[in-house]
Amino acid sequence: MRTTIKKDFSVEEPIEKVWDYLANPTKIVSCVPGASITEEIDDRNFKGEVTMKFGPVKAKYSGEIAIQELDMEAKKMVMKGRGLDSKGKGSADMVMNGSLNPTETGTDVHFSMEISIIGMLAQFGSRLINDVSDQLLNQFVANFKAKLAGAEEVDNSINAGAMMGTIVKNKIGGLFSGKKDKEQEEQKPKEEASK
């Protein structure tokens, strides 16, 4: 199954500083929930792992991450990852697009992620996968912001129970408000994950 999620946000940091994070896989991967880099093949290719835990399904994907595009001038990067579940239960592909625009007070950040999942995890259906991915990206954004603000360590572990709670809260909240307030929800996964 395939899904695309987009996320735009602003940070009050100069564009060069933000770019330094965006363009550095070791830095950016440390913000991705459940992800880690295990080996640096060269400056554009890496080996890494992503763990996804969702209800009864746990999947650990290991594979390769490649930087496909790194445009210093336009401040755009494209990163591609492909991983196989270590127990042979499926695979995941991800293309991450990131770009920056300077603003008066800082930088606008645009992220989009195209995710394609085959196997057990895909069987949860697109409704849940979208919510999970959305939640992961929220957590990623929170971590990214925290790192930019100078945090040494961020919590990039996955907590399925907390995530499920947040999704349910968002869903039910959405029913009444008609629109979820993402900015407000952004910090929650991290807070709950650390409990």
Added chain:
Amino acid sequence: MGHSIKRKEDARFIQGKGNYVDDIKLPGMLHMDIVRSPYAYAKIKSINAEEALKIPGVIAVVTGKDLEKYNLHWMPTLMSDTQMVLPTDTVMYQAQEVAAVIATDRYAARDGKEAVMVDYEPMKPVIDPFKALDEDAPVLRTDKEGKTDNHIWNWSVGDKEATDKLFETADVTVKEQMHIPRIHVASIETCGCVADYNKVENHLTMYMTTQAPHAIRTVIALVAGHVGLTEEKVRVISPDIGGGFGGKVPVYPGYVIAIAVSFLVGKPVKWIEDRSENLQADSFARDYHITAEMAATNEGKIQGIRFKLLADHGYTDAAANPSKFPTGLFSICTGSYDYGTAYLEADAVYTNKPPGGVAYRCSFRVTEAVHAIERITDRLALEIGKDPAQLRFENFIKKEDFPWKSPTGWEYDSGDYHAGLQKAMDAIEYDALRKEQAEKRARGEMMGIGISTFTEIVGAGPSKDFDILGIKMFDSAEIRVHPTGKAIARFGTKSQGQGHETTYAQIIAEELGIPAEHIQIEEGDTDTAPYGLGTYASRSTPTAGAAAAVAARKLRDKARKIAAYLLEVSEEDLEWEPGKFFVKGAPEKAKTIQEIVFAAYTNHPQGMEAGFEATHYYDPPNLTFPSGAYICVVDIDKETCEIKVRRFVAIDDCGNIINPMIVQGQVHGGLTQGIAPAMYEELIYDEDGNILNGTLMDYLVPTAVESPSWETGHTITPSPHHPIGAKGVGESPTVGAPPAIANAIVDALSPYGITHMDIPITPYKVWKVLKAKGVVE
């Protein structure tokens, strides 16, 4: 006959005392779980069982390579195609069996399954059946020598030339492209077995969830005869079955693996699927893409139909059709209407989806056929602006025109379609509903009325045309009456909840006069029951029920001889009334059946064979053609697009009725399984071959909450060729309900230019079409 006696089997079912496969526990029994593929299409590079074998209790991991040594890694399907039992190198669909873990308990087996590491090399799957026929589509069945495409078979019936000519010249032609979605029987009990091979006796007892135990015994002997399991060494026992609906007709790989493992280790092996495995890997049904066309005069006289089908069978043709009919009895698609021109052409393709498709509560693709003809008939009514009920009345085959020969080769036995539709219209107050609808439309409200007047074709079937793997589709009954006048009767069929223990007893009671409560019915043990092809396709009453009646009549003939001997009169002087023979004109001179049977063991005439037993193998002269007139009323909320079935009237004609309460129960269950594909159910695959709703959380099986209050009734047009005039009813409601619902919804939406919607019709789909038409925001 005709009495609503309570179901004899319910005493044990409602007390939880049924005996299902999973209730069977044998000493030393091992448990099996199955590793399944996450990919729709992939090469297997390696299977590593090292970690799994370290788990306490896990004793073996079996792969295709292990089975290959005994040539048990593949098996034939019922359609003479081939299917992997376990793969040796390639997986062809998601959830396909990859390896089996054998352990001392079920939990260890499940843990072992999680620990088996399989290294795959994924390949790009073929999911869309239309793209499967593209020239550049990869050829999936490379195991079949010389195969250069994904086409399985082409089948046609009818007069192509005359039909094409008609469509060129007809006043009016209508055409719709339809998809009858891939759905699942989702029976409460999943599939499973206990394979018990006894090395000393070289004998296999196979307890399994099967609707056709005798045919399975023959298949096992054909597949495993070369390792010594010849047919007399195989006993198949089908205990209580928790719903079959066609899903328990095929042989699934799990059964064969369990047999192979039991054979190799010499211990009983139990395999029970979990819910998701059942939903994802077994027994899908339907998945027909249909281009339906109808030609008519301006006045609305139907002149002909032209249907083109594409059947998506998944990885292998594992359908369960009679051999001669690869598209089942779809050729009943001419419907209940009188015309002489029809042409039907079908093609089947392989894709990277689970194999099938089974006849889900339907006599081999009749559901698909009825949906197409009833939808396109409504489409014609809309085109020419005629009321769909009126159009049907004007085109029905008349009662006096039966037997009626259809342009696709069937001889309809009997029917009274006008009476059925009239009764349904009276019950629902059709004219008043149309008036209400007109008023509501004027106010912009959406209300629809849908009709389905279907003809089924069941009771397969006459041996000249019907066989499965060469075995003719007769069925059998054996009746033994004990000296005290109580009986046991055994059959080649197998109840899965239909109430055979009651209805068969009623048939014999009617013919012999022994009370039904004193007739024990047994099915499902191949060592004791006479051979038969099992229960599906509404065939039990038309075949085994008929066999029971004929066997009972053989016994009545013998009873007459004994009575004549006891009463010292000639046979011609005796008259029968249920329960006794009496002398004409002297009713006090009589012998009851109990007295006669006792004499058969204690005082039988010289020269006559002692005992009171009879067997009959019934080969039906024709199929039976039940019919029905269903009308459905729906209201659609313009704000939420929610569809509410306000009323549903079902008038069935299944010929003479054996037990009205059981028939009503069958109709209620069938209607619920009819609303299911119409509004809720569809197995959805994405372009990578992932199933997106492989659990009952996402695959919506309707419950009592979704079911409207069914209003049922019947007309009776006996089958002229069946011994008791019965036709079979189990499948009529499943077949007849979906088009009634779809027609009602399309009727509600027709003022906005909507002429067709594919089932399942969900609120979301309604919202999408209304949004596209600019009706809602």
